[in-house]
Amino acid sequence: MMASSSLLRKNVCYIGDDNDYRKKYFWNKKTKTIRQLIQDGLFSNPSHSFDEIVELFRLTPERLDRPIHSISTERYSASAAIGFACGKQVYCFPWLNDYWVERLTLRIENIIGNVKKIGGIVILPTSREQYVQHLVDQMVEIGNTKKFLPDLEL
Secondary structure (H helix, E strand, O other), X not given: OOOOHHHHHHHEEEOOOOOOHHHHHHOOOOOOOHHHHHHHHHHHOXXXXXXXXXXXXXXXXXXXXXXXXXXXXXXXXXXXXXXXXOOOOEEEOOOOOHHHHHHOHHHHHHHHHHHHHOOOEEEOOOOOHHHOOOOOOOOOOOOOHHHHOOOOOO
16 A cells, blocks of 8 residues: 555654754744744644653753754754654654764664654664664665666667
8 A cells, every 4th residue: 555645744754854844834934943843743742741752852952942953963853852742653764874873873762762652663774784783673674776777678
């Protein structure tokens, strides 16, 4: 079964970004803060308190009133917290090389732990399984992308 874009939008959180909120508010040139985005999510999904989410994702209170693109690597935790507040079930990291996996290990572990508590799924794409095998329950090897290119006959 193929998931529709509206179903994906409702259930998937892209970690490291503000998840399309930028586009939603671009017309009026306002960039919402992390605090505002979490509060917006809690308005429609009041399953946790604001303070509980800040604590769960170990967000720095001094950074909550900044836009997500202004908080360096904490944006990974902040975007996951926003998705959590919105009731998302699938969390997808961008592709991470071994340097970034190592640098973000504590954040990744925290995000995975919180998502597992709600029965969610985390997707963590990388090319080196040895760097993530201690972080995940299951690995799925996609394989060489060249295998998916059609053979061209000239």
